[in-house]
Amino acid sequence: MSEAAVMPRGNAVAVVAAGTDSNGTARPDGRNRRAAETRRKIIEAAKVMIAETSTAPTVVAVARRADVSVRSVFQHFGDVESLFVTVLDAIGQDIVVPQQASDSRPLAERVASVVQGLAEVFDKIVPLRVAAGQFVDHPALIERGNAFKLELRKSTFEAFAPEFASLGEQAREELADAIGAALSLDAWIVLRRRDGLSFDRAAAVWRMTLEALLTHRFASVAAE
Template identity: 30%
Template sequence: MGEPDGRRRRGQDNRARIVKAMLELVQAGDVAPVAEVVAARADVGLRTVFRHFKDMDSLYGEMSAAVDTEVRALVERPYTTDKWRDQLSELVDRRAVLFEKIAPFRQASERLRGRSAFIAGEQVRMAMILRDILRQIIPMDMGTENFEALDMILSYEVWARLRREQKLSVDDAKVVIRRVILGITG
């Protein structure tokens, strides 16, 4: 009677180790780890990995939940000021930390987006969360065009371009973003 529960627990433990291994590999820069590498990192058999890899979207879901927990702590922290312009400046710092933290996962998800409805949905969900956070800061009379411009300049895509393609340091990328924000907000 206890054997099925033991097998289920072992299966859950193996799955957790696979998810942890995938997170570690992606964080280390392997944006699409192969099953053999995941198996070695998780210390499970290759067949075990393949059994769990059949349902990739649920694995992505578990990976996303683990990343979300860390991200939530960054974005839900109260601001140190009540002035919207200062909050906007603080938001630049927060997004810099957030985007640096999630960069390997975003790069991996970009490669897999076409193969996973879950990943595509997660990217839309994250964009909506970031838009809502921005909406809570800026004055209601800011105007749609200004809001959209701020949302764009504060996006992961702009951050990634500044960091990867333009090879700016974190501090230099923040300076560029703040300069554009100043042009939008006056």
């Protein structure tokens, strides 16, 4: 990221709307279309580069890949972080999160469904998460990460509603915490990137882990 090191930085997500110039003045329709196309090319170039390298591309590299000027990139995005956050949102819109299994299905089927759904989503965003390392403290990324974790926690309660219903409040929260930690994006990255496991083997590890957590928790409750 040597080129990016000297680029302006800030907290803006995007400084120029598709239909306005830097002063907020509306552009003619022709300019609007060209601006929108340039913005699309910049975002698509950055998405492809992140998928290929798992690193955050520099503005210079994105401009070259999109066949636009560096100045054009900064006309649409205030800084490197803003471009990255916009790309993150664009990738998020491309991902379809599978619906969770009905809580009336057998536990083993629900475990398999939850793991498969999470694994498929996480496998698509691993390159983005790895690339986001240098922007880990960016407020927008923190906000989106926290929202994502809350959504996964909600899905966990829904998928295993019958099992959670038998627990006290503290036990429910502890089990949800354990599942959230064990089946997190960072945990998936460890299995796939650090340990080099195939998708199927990593998913099998997660199924065993989730089954073990559920079995242990309910065995402990039954023994009380």
